[in-house]
Amino acid sequence: MRLLLQTSSRTKLFSYLLTLFILFIPNKNSGQTVQGDIIGIGVSHTIQSAILNEERTIWVHVPETRSDSNEAFPVVYLLDGDSHFTSVVGTIQELSARGNSILPKMIVVGILNTDRLRDLTPKHGNSENGPNTSGGGEAFMDFIQKELISFVGKTYKTKPYRLYIGHSLGGLTVINTMLKRPELFNSYIALDPSLWWSDSVMLEEVKMILNNKNLSNETLFVGIANSMPSGVTLATVEQDTSKQTQHIRDILEFTNKVVPHSSSQIKFNSNYYPNESHGSLPLIATYDALRFIFSWYNLNQNIISLIINPNVTASTVIKTLKNHYEIVSYKMNYTILPPESLVNQFGYACLRRKLYDKAEAFFKLNVKNYPNNSNVYDSLGDYYAEVNEKDKAVSMYQKALKTGKGNNYSRNKLNTLLLKEERSH
Template sequence: MRFSKCLILVLSVALSSLFSSSSVFSQEESSKSASEYTMQTHVIKSKILNEERTVVVQLPKSYKANSNKVYPVIYRLDGANNLPLISSVIERLQNTNSAPEVIVVAIENTDRLRDLYPTVNEEPQGPVGLGGGGAVFLSFFEKELIPLIDKTYRTHDFKVISGASAAGVFVLYAMQARPHLFQAHLAYSPAVWWNYGAATTRTKQFIKETHTLDTYLYMNIGEESGVMRERYDELQQFILHNKPTNMTYVSDAFDGVQHDLTAVAGVFNAYHKLFMPKQMPLNALSKDVASIDAYYEKLSKQWGDNIEPPEGAVRQLGYQLVRSQNYDKAINVFIHNTKLHPNSVDAWFGLSYGYESKEDNANALNSLEHAIKLADKSYPYFDMLMSSQARLKAVVLN
């Protein structure tokens, strides 16, 4: 990706008026308009950290209207100034059914280096003697913050943690120390140079010892050089070639993008490749049509909804297979669609199209007549059904 594309994304965020960002007290709403996000601020008296911590919670636009709906949660390190970027990208994805609505929890900093680095830096090129509070900060997440969010809001068990630079190191640490606490980990330009590359060493060891890990990891880097680039590249290549079973690993490298802009450059790819679209992509379809059911079962767990395979989405898979002349596989998909949606005119019409594409006109006619039995004149393509029936009858009878 070129820097110009990043600039376009920045401008789109700058022009976005997605929500009001006025400050509020704990659990008081900053927006009550249905067209805006609702934001609430919590001040937590943390016993673990022995200090007060502020978090800003952004609720989806549909939160109040859908009182039974549950949502995945994104935990974003480094504060609420990251909310507009996340909101803009995810809302664009939502508009194409490529991402669910989410709750976003932004954690404000007090002592950033202390909390986000799990080891004290002893390397002279950095601030010597700082860091080392990562374990305590992660305990705050596990025992105080996440339970508070789950108790206060309608969440489900799909959680994302996201952060850049030092916060990216914390993201990697969370994956190692509590592998199942978060289901997705987004580390933008993680500062793995810290303390002689301790994050690289520890993450490599974790990956080496972990055989199965059902998680999503996104990492990226910009125009870094020197030991930062060396240690990042070492880690990136190791994960690429040794990732555990069931891990989804995505990485980007952005030429000409400075360190502080890697989150902006990577946020679209990070979420676009994390969230499963409601339209199942053809490359997710295996030889067995059971992969359709498996896809939507996993999608449901990610989105927090019980999403059965949509008739139109499955039919589109069949059409794509027909276009590539993979007729037998297309017919199997169309048949599966009629089993999922036995009373759908479109499902049977699609199966007829699959058979006719293979020049199996007898089965095409049988499927079409099943569709006609289900249809009435209010069906928008009723005339097309009847003309197709006449055409197929003429071919079969001859």
């Protein structure tokens, strides 16, 4: 286990409302991996790359699941993994767990560097860069496509949706991959990309390629740091011709002119961060990029008002929930069911408010969608126990014990319920 920090991100209104809504609902999911005083968020793998003729190290974070879960996840591939792994994992965890459904839960694969300049540059540097090993971007793309993605798919339970994140030269690599092999990833995040590299050769390529490819299935977000020297502003930087401003001028040309005016049909957004430097940009820009890319993933805030409105039927609420995840499934290009943990929380929230028809509907929806998960039977058992249908509660607790690896909390509830029945006789 390595890299043991987590970071938090800004909270949005829906997260806050949902947290209030489900407050004090017991969470039966296990927490982070804990060993003594260590909280682990990832594991390390070493891969022997035949393409690069060297060993490569990756750090992998997998979302927490129950022991009987067979859940698979989309995958984030992160360049400069040793620098950004903890922040990206923390951001995704914050937005996909503990009542948040802003993002899907995702595996994060942090790719560590051996020869960064070689791997993250598509062309050899010019004479001003001095002697170096640059220009190995094509071989690095081969490694990603033919070795790394295959290794991750064989080692972990993955879904076909993939996202690529890179900063600086990593951002340059992300854009290069999007142009040359767009089928590798569904979404791309380029953070202050070094488009200036090798006399801005990539920027010139972009102008041609984007008008000759249909990228309507891809999404790109570009974060732009304030790298301008004192006295230069966004209003004046495009007229500046100094080397000091080449970095931001190339990015601004790419984001303001080249991509928007292309015929690629790519889903695109960018944001300039006046208070962030090249080094401080990745944390906040990654957050914004994820919110943009998955803007359609989050449940509409109106669902909470529908759930707690006694005049809205359970069937209406369930239909609304299903319709939302049908849209999400279309966007992700594979079937996504309403998450068991979120539906479970809705069920308990309704149970506490004595909205019994809705609580039953939520718990039964989970039984239908996740029949191999012991917890869904336990939760339905809690509903039956609450409405005094004791025989059905006993049946559900017994079913929970027989499903997967079972669980101790179902056994304790079952024993307590049976003991009460004996005493009543």
